[in-house]
Amino acid sequence: MLIxxxxxxxxxxxxxxxxxxxxxxxxxxxxxxxxxxxxxxFIELAEILKFDPGLAFTKIKDADGQ
Structure with missing residues (x-):
């Protein structure tokens, strides 16, 4: 995701x-x-790379099947 x-x-x-x-x-x-x-x-990365950290956490959680 970070890449x-x-x-x-x-x-x-x-x-x-x-x-x-x-x-x-x-x-x-x-x-x-x-x-x-x-x-x-993670929040600093989100600010620099301009992505929503909350949405990213949701995607990560969903990818893990939880």
């Missing part, structure tokens, strides 16, 4: 990392699932 949102925003991992104040490898770990995203980070 699609980043690509829709027309950003590279490096550009997103700069906006977050992190390294590109941080974004790569988030996108690959090697690192979990906490709620505060």
């Amino acid at each position: 699609k949102a980043r690509e829709r925003a027309g950003m590279t991992q490096t550009e997103l990392a700069q906006r977050l104040g992190e390294y590109q490898s941080f974004v790569a770990r988030l996108e690959s699932g090697q690192r979990r995203v906490d709620v505060v980070e």
Whole structure:
């Protein structure tokens, strides 16, 4: 989901990392699932990538079949 949102925003991992104040490898770990995203980070990602965090949570929940 994060990859699609980043690509829709027309950003590279490096550009997103700069906006977050992190390294590109941080974004790569988030996108690959090697690192979990906490709620505060998720909201910041939503603001930067311009997606609705509530809707995204619903989609994630539905994808897990819960």
